[in-house]
Amino acid sequence: MTMQDTIYFDNNATTAVAPEVVDAMLPFLTTLYGNPSSIHHFGGQVMAYVDKAREQLASLLGAAPSEIIFTSCGTESDNAALRSAVFTQPKRTKIVISQIEHPAILNTAKDLERSGVTVAVIPVDEHGRLDMDFAKEEIDENTALVSVMWANNEIGNIFPVRELAEMAHAKGALFHTDAVQAVGKVPINLATDGIDFLSLSGHKLHAPKGVGALYVRRGIRFHPFVIGGHQENGRRAGTENVASLVGLGAAAELAKANMEKENTFVRSLRDTLEQGVVAAIKDVRVNGDVANRLPNTTNISFEYIEGESILMLLDQFGICASSGSACTTGSLEPSHVLRAMALPYTAAHGAIRFSFSRYNTMEEVQFTLEKLPPIIARLREISPYWK
Numbered sequence: 001m002t003m004q005d006t007i008y009f010d011n012n013a014t015t016a017v018a019p020e021v022v023d024a025m026l027p028f029l030t031t032l033y034g035n036p037s038s039i040h041h042f043g044g045q046v047m048a049y050v051d052k053a054r055e056q057l058a059s060l061l062g063a064a065p066s067e068i069i070f071t072s073c074g075t076e077s078d079n080a081a082l083r084s085a086v087f088t089q090p091k092r093t094k095i096v097i098s099q100i101e102h103p104a105i106l107n108t109a110k111d112l113e114r115s116g117v118t119v120a121v122i123p124v125d126e127h128g129r130l131d132m133d134f135a136k137e138e139i140d141e142n143t144a145l146v147s148v149m150w151a152n153n154e155i156g157n158i159f160p161v162r163e164l165a166e167m168a169h170a171k172g173a174l175f176h177t178d179a180v181q182a183v184g185k186v187p188i189n190l191a192t193d194g195i196d197f198l199s200l201s202g203h204k205l206h207a208p209k210g211v212g213a214l215y216v217r218r219g220i221r222f223h224p225f226v227i228g229g230h231q232e233n234g235r236r237a238g239t240e241n242v243a244s245l246v247g248l249g250a251a252a253e254l255a256k257a258n259m260e261k262e263n264t265f266v267r268s269l270r271d272t273l274e275q276g277v278v279a280a281i282k283d284v285r286v287n288g289d290v291a292n293r294l295p296n297t298t299n300i301s302f303e304y305i306e307g308e309s310i311l312m313l314l315d316q317f318g319i320c321a322s323s324g325s326a327c328t329t330g331s332l333e334p335s336h337v338l339r340a341m342a343l344p345y346t347a348a349h350g351a352i353r354f355s356f357s358r359y360n361t362m363e364e365v366q367f368t369l370e371k372l373p374p375i376i377a378r379l380r381e382i383s384p385y386w387k
């Protein structure tokens with residue numbers, strides 16, 4: 001391994017586009033550029049590929065193709081689900097979400113709050129686990145929608161979505177899950193999972209950025225978020241992003257074929273790194289619900305130092321990871337997820353997320369395990385918090 005190689009351990013931020021996906025997309029960026037809605041053969045022939053992509057994605061999810069709406073990203077899918085559920089059920093004025101949702105949900109909920117919707121927010125404990133008693137109490141006859149993510153992007157926690165869907169249905173409410181981080185990593189079968197809406201995003205599963213999908217269970221009323229032409233059966237207007245959605249279909253097929261690998265090979269990369277860090281470095285803690293999380297994600301706090309300094313030193317060796325901080329008003333604050341878990345200050349500031357994919361190697365993990373201990377020792381020497 002040379003220092004010039006990039007070691008990409010930030011797959012929850014985005015993933016490499018799979019070579020097979022690029023190959024599948026290329027004709028639609030070159031020769032097959034017709035509009036699938038055209039009457040002539042040149043455009044019309046493209047619709048068959050849109051249909052195929054819909055089938056490939058539906059097959060990964062255990063859904064019917066007619067239940068899939070292609071969108072521009074996970075964020076759009078989240079917006080569409082929340083807004084449709086509120087719009088189609090005017091007598092129900094409340095939505096229930098969790099404290100550690102992605103901003104696509106949190107800020108859409110905030111926006112809906114400004115138009116009179118009540119938002120109940122399920123808190124989490126120090127491991128990021130939901131307070132299910134709170135959920136049970138808050139989900140009531142006035143609830144239009146419960147929206148809880150399938151898996152969290154920062155700590156990887158997997159949430160009891162089937163149980164939450166049942167709780168929602170018992171009160172006549174709908175259930176949505178932001179499964180952007182779960183699709184392709186954990187088995188999903190929407191034919192039996194009892195979920196009404198599910199959001200996903202192409203760029204988290206080796207398809208390109210700027211394409212996503214929303215699953216809407218058959219029979220659920222849906223009000224479109226993007227309004228205009230008749231595309232997507234009148235449920236999402238705008239000329240289809242054919243190349244990207246063909247890429248998403250190909251990525252879905254690959255994800256289905258590689259699901260086992262996520263839970264064996266990718267999990268072993270994650271576990272080797274995590275166990276190596278815990279064995280070699282003192283004052284570290286693994287954040288999240290360790291027994292119940294995505295196989296590709298670990299979030300580790302290196303206490304008494306700043307995550308950003310670790311990232312910068314790792315970057316010198318080509319190693320890309322991510323910290324749990326967001327730059328708010330010029331200062332580095334721990335993310336809303338770590339704050340919700342009430343991690344001690346010294347742990348929240350030193351949190352690093354490593355997120356793996358099937359394109360990573362054990363050699364990369366070993367290289368990182370060599371480089372990390374001296375980086376941590378060096379930063380602790382100059383840390384005012386280090387005893």
Ligand SMILES: Cc1ncc(COP(=O)(O)O)c(C=O)c1O
Nearest residue numbers: 073074075102104153180181201
């Ligand atoms: C859990 C979750 N939801 C939604 C999104 C947004 O997806 P997109 O980038 O496709 O808008 C992300 C992306 O980071 C995510 O991790």
